[in-house]
Amino acid sequence: MIQDVWKKFDEIELSHSSVHYLMAIHTLVKTQGYARSIDISNYLGLTRGSVSITVNKLVAKGYILEDKNRFFKLSDTGNQLVNAVLSKRRLFERLLSEIMLVNPTVAEEDACKIEHLVTKESSAKILSFMGFYLSDDPRAVAFRKAFSEYNYNCTHQDEQCDVCEIECYFSGDENYFRQENDLS
Amino acid sequence: MIQDVWKKFDEIELSHSSVHYLMAIHTLVKTQGYARSIDISNYLGLTRGSVSITVNKLVAKGYILEDKNRFFKLSDTGNQLVNAVLSKRRLFERLLSEIMLVNPTVAEEDACKIEHLVTKESSAKILSFMGFYLSDDPRAVAFRKAFSEYNYNCTHQDEQCDVCEIECYFSGDENYFRQENDLS
DNA sequence: TTTCAATGTTTGACATGCAAAACAAAAGTA
């Protein structure tokens, strides 16, 4: 049952890689007003050849629009997709940094990795949680204060500390995983 | 000869796919006591040929041990890795289902997707948060109660509801999935 | 208008990860 999740990924029309192309166009159009093939290849650090092939596929699939001077922009579908991804990224970034108190740089990187994997359901639930958590509700205010004190006081040196006890589970990672393609 | 040394250094990292092979062996050994090549291919839904090649690579890299009857088990390194991944999966599963109140099935699937992408830092922070959130601390108890009431009461029909307002951002989600006219 | 640099496309190569099928070895069974 769990491996079915990965099978589902294979059935997604857009690859990980393609999503990055769309994100690049979004960013480029936003920052410099336009996106040519060369801009995308500079932005993503890929060769012009690779970009040419993939972008043309995405044009054919209807995610990207190309004008007569070969300037690209996202179609409505492409825009929707990028918005969904960006929303999730921001959501996770905030969840990790503002609530879990993860270092903002790490939070940003992790959010970037997760952004287009998480379902709408989970995203909406997290949003709902954050809405209440960060609200003025006195129980929320009290909790935040209590947690920040707890966090400040716990040096994780304590033998009773749950975190210390369990943290070792995570120790096998970091060095082993390959970044499937370097565009995260 | 000399380049073999370099090859080993080069190949320290594992692909997503390889991680699944390790996870499969872990599960198989745990559930049925052993893991042969055929068991792995049944479990992962891959052909014997594919499994043969990949498993032998992982044996060569030292993640899997093979006995004289070609039964496989994880090496210490392999075990460490699988534990790290499983810990993160469980952590996220619980975060989503117990705290964010995501449907358990969805939580499981999402956790499965992100399990080996999230850093140790974020994982530890989440663990810490959950530790306090689920504790007996009166502020935590009060918050949980308040949140569950909030969640129960909010039908997301309200024009003021933040979730409703922002949820549309996620709506591009469904378009990830394959559609009919596929011009690739 | 001609020339040249920038940009885009095509081609051939490589690596990964998979399937299918031929082949080989091992294990079970008559």
Added chain:
DNA sequence: TACTTTTGTTTTGCATGTCAAACATTGAAA
């Protein structure tokens, strides 16, 4: 022992995504 089935390996081929380099086009400057 001989036959059959199961299991493992090798080979071939496919798809994706990349690079490098040859080639084509475009646009601006001389």
